Amino acid sequence: MTEDLAPINEEDFRQLKERMKLIADADPAQYHNEYSLKRYLRAFKTVDNAFQAILKTNKWRVEYGVANLHENKEIIEKYSNKARVLRHRDIIGRPIVYIPAKNHSSNDRNIDDLTKFIVYCLEDASKKCFEEVVDNLCIVFDLSNFTLSCMDYQVLKNLIWLLSRHYPERLGVCLIINAPTFFSGCWAVIKGWLDENTAGKVTFVNSEMDLCQYLIPDILPTDM
Structure with missing residues (x-):
């Protein structure tokens, strides 16, 4: 059995990585690596939706005390x-x-x-x-x-x-x-x-x- 993942649009991926640089200080643990960004893009389809979802996850992780x-x-x-x-x-x-x-x-x-x-x-x-x-x-x-x-x-x-x-x-x-x-x-x-x-x-x-x-x-x- 092998993984059959949907392909990621490289331009979307580049844009999402650029946006992540804007919140680097708010994500000191660098929880979201490139694999994480790709998962959010697959799930939420657009750069805007993926970025907003990441912000919500970051906020939830802090408030919930996940670490x-x-x-x-x-x-x-x-x-x-x-x-x-x-x-x-x-x-x-x-x-x-x-x-x-x-x-x-x-x-x-x-x-x-x-x-x-x-x-x-x-x-x-x-x-x-x-x-x-x-x-x-x-x-x-x-x-x-x-x-x-x-x-x-x-x-x-x-x-x-x-x-x-x-x-x-x-x-x-x-x-x-x-x-x-x-x-x-x-x-x-x-x-x-x-x-x-x-x-x-x-x-x-x-x-x-x-x-x-x-x-x-x-x-x-x-x-x-």
Whole structure:
């Protein structure tokens, strides 16, 4: 499997880099490298839209305290069974975020704290990208032993918002494995919140053989 990314207009890319020079002092950590700029251009289509989206992300990162989330040990430990960034990668080198849905209940979470944990995981996974090779992620939702009490639409809305606004084009593929038949009703709701591009990245995997097209099954955790 290889990456099939939309081409970037070189003139748009040059213009966006010029605009970024104007805010260099406001982006001391240089969070937005050339790969980041290309992701924003792919997602937001025009130089103006991409630049405005970058400004909003920069503001959000500061106000949300993204750089310091790793210091919040209490939240990280509390929600550590909800998701994990794996040591191993998928077939084409993407970092993997593994989410065992059976461990979740909408009745046993603080939405603000859990959203911070999600951002922490996205940050951790993004830092593991070999951007020269592949700069997006593989998210695996494992629905084994999934029940309707595990379904949390608000958390998914928050994840979709984060990916679309502040981690654009970071999602490479979303694998849904071990889905029970009744999940089709949940998916009909969730799919309505996704744009066509993102919906196209979601793949239901129905067998271990199919999963092998994306990753080695043995790398998935058995202790969560």
